[in-house]
Amino acid sequence: xxxxxxxxxxxxxxxxxxxxxxxxxxxxxxxxxxxxxxxxxxxxxxxxxxxxxxxxxxxxxxxxxxxxxxxxxxxxxxxxxxxxxxxxxxxxxxxxxxxxxxxxxxxxxxxxxxxxxxxxxxxxxxxxxxxxxxxxxxxxxxxxxxxxxxxxxxxxxxxxxxxxxxxxxxxxxxxxxxxxxxxxxxxxxxxxxxxxxxxxxxxxxxxxxxxxxxxxxxxxxxxxxxxxxxxxxxxxxxxxxxxxxxxxxxxxxxxxxxxxxxxxxxxxxxxxxxxxxxxxxxxxxxxxxxxxxxxxxxxx
Numbered sequence: 001x002x003x004x005x006x007x008x009x010x011x012x013x014x015x016x017x018x019x020x021x022x023x024x025x026x027x028x029x030x031x032x033x034x035x036x037x038x039x040x041x042x043x044x045x046x047x048x049x050x051x052x053x054x055x056x057x058x059x060x061x062x063x064x065x066x067x068x069x070x071x072x073x074x075x076x077x078x079x080x081x082x083x084x085x086x087x088x089x090x091x092x093x094x095x096x097x098x099x100x101x102x103x104x105x106x107x108x109x110x111x112x113x114x115x116x117x118x119x120x121x122x123x124x125x126x127x128x129x130x131x132x133x134x135x136x137x138x139x140x141x142x143x144x145x146x147x148x149x150x151x152x153x154x155x156x157x158x159x160x161x162x163x164x165x166x167x168x169x170x171x172x173x174x175x176x177x178x179x180x181x182x183x184x185x186x187x188x189x190x191x192x193x194x195x196x197x198x199x200x201x202x203x204x205x206x207x208x209x210x211x212x213x214x215x216x217x218x219x220x221x222x223x224x225x226x227x228x229x230x231x232x233x234x235x236x237x238x239x240x241x242x243x244x245x246x247x248x249x250x251x252x253x254x255x256x257x258x259x260x261x262x263x264x265x266x267x268x269x270x271x272x273x274x275x276x277x278x279x280x281x282x283x284x285x286x287x288x289x290x291x292x293x294x295x296x297x298x299x300x
Contacts, residue, residue: 002035002298002299003033003034003035003298003299004033004034004035004104004107004108004296004297004298004299005031005032005033005034005296005297005299006031006032006034006099006100006101006103006104006294006295006296006297007029007030007031007294007295007297008029008030008031008032008095008096008097008099008100008103008135008136008293008294009025009026009027009028009029009096009134009135009138009290009293009294010025010026010028010029010030010084010085010091010092010093010096010135010287011023011024011025011026011091011092011095011130011131011134011135011251012024012026012090012091012092012163012165012250012251012255012257013090013092013128013130013131013250013251013252014130014218014221014248014249014250014251015200015216015248015257015259016196016200016215016216016217016218016222016246016248017192017193017194017195017196017197017200017215017216017217017218017220018130018142018197018200019193019218019220019221020128020130021130021142021143021144021197022130022140022141022142022197022200023129023130023131023133023134023140023141023142023143024134024139024140024141024157024163024289025134025135025137025138025139025140025289025290025291025293026091026163026165026287026288026289026290027287027288027289027290028084028085028091028165028285028287029084029085029096030081030082030083030084030085030093030096030097030100031080031081031082031084032059032079032080032081032082032097032100032101032104033079033080033081033082033299034063034077034078034079034080034104035077035078036075036076036077036078037075037076037077037078038075038076039075039076040054040060040076040077040078040079041076041077041078041079042054042057042060042079042080042081043078043079043080043081044080044081044083045080045081045082045083046083048081048083051081051083057079057081057097058094058097058098058101058125059079059081059097059098059100059101060077060079060101061101061125062097062098062101062102062105062121062125063077063101063104063105065121065124065125066101066102066105066106066121067105069121070105070109070111086167086255087171088171088172088173088174088254089167089168089171089172089250089253089254089255090172090177090249090250090251090252090253090254090255091165091167091250091251091255092131092134092135092251094125094126094131095126095128095131095132095135096135098121098122098125098126098132098135099122099132099135099136099294100294102118102121102122103136103294103296104296105121107296115150118132118136119132119150127145129141129143129144129145129150129152130143131251133150133152134290134293135293135294136293136294137154137293138154138290138291138292138293138294139154139155139156139157139289139290139291139293140154140155140156140157140204140289141153141154141155142155142201155201155204155205156205157204157289157291158204158207159289160261161209161245161259161260161261161289162259162260162261162264162286162287162288162289163257163258163259163286163287163288163289164239164244164257164258164259164260164264164267164268164271164284164285164286164287165250165255165256165257165258165284165285165287166235166255166256166257166258166268166271166272166274166275166282166283166284167254167255167282167283167284167285168229168254168255168256168275168280168281168282169280169281169282170254170280171254172228172229172252172253172254173252174251174252176228177221177225177228177252177253178252180224180225180227180228181220181221181224181225182224185219185220189219189220192217192219193218193219193220196214196215196216196217196218197215199211199214199215200212200215200216203215209245209261210245212245212246212259213240213245213246214246215246216246216247216248216259218248218249221249221252222248222249225249225252225253226249228253228254229249229253229254229256230275230278230279230280231274231275231277231278231280232249232256234274234275234277234278235247235256235271235274235275236248236256236274237274238270238271238273238274239256239258239267239270239271239274240258241270242263242266242267242269242270242271243260243262243263243266243267244258244259244260244263244267245258245259245260245261246258246259247259256271258271264286265286268284268285268286269284271284272284
């Protein structure tokens with residue numbers, strides 16, 4: 001096997017009202033270099049003892065499963081994992097590992113990577129197409145799974161919008177963030193979100209940025225999850241006061257995202273101040289929308 005590199009973008013899901021539906025790829029990337037090897041050797045940049053354990057490394061686990069699914073014995077691999085997407089922050093770090101492993105496996109076996117094959121493997125490790133699809137295909141997607149079949153559409157996203165993501169200095173696992181959600185929601189909250197998710201789609205398509213503040217409101221998950229994130233309301237309020245078009249939790253959190261077409265630095269600094277007010281250190285990144293998705297390259 002030749003040495004291969006997969007470069008996979010971060011993702012943000014939900015964007016407010018589009019809970020478990022909307023996903024967007026961002027210009028922040030994890031890289032995975034792999035070559036055939038007898039045994040498993042993992043190099044991590046930056047150094048990460050957890051990821052260096054083959055039993056805990058998601059990329060290696062997916063690669064092993066994809067290999068054995070083809071009826072082949074997994075003898076090992078030499079892996080270099082360059083991590084820029086922070087773990088357990090709502091930016092799709094696990095999706096990058098899953099997508100990279102599936103793409104590299106398909107490239108090695110010269111297998112056509114159909115949607116059915118991709119989801120068959122991916123869903124064994126993560127059942128969230130709103131993260132997986134934009135990490136794979138790029139851009140803005142709306143997705144659902146019905147009776148075992150995944151339906152999704154990629155929708156054009158304006159080039160002049162950027163995502164300002166503010167990453168606090170604490171992790172929040174998806175499992176914990178889901179555990180605080182109610183099993184049932186009131187009808188009025190369902191209507192609230194349906195209206196805003198629909199408005200978000202039309203606002204993006206028609207470049208009506210003035211509608212995004214309302215369109216990114218939510219009653220499905222943010223009112224419950226924000227209790228796990230000190231300063232959430234202040235961070236969102238600071239973003240909007242500084243010129244953000246709309247703001248929401250990124251995925252399950254703990255990252256908070258703002259969409260903007262100007263004042264990017266000012267918005268990021270104001271959101272960091274919102275966290276600092278509650279004793280939480282944070283950093284911000286200004287990211288473009290990644291339109292192309294994951295790439296696999298052959299290295300010399």
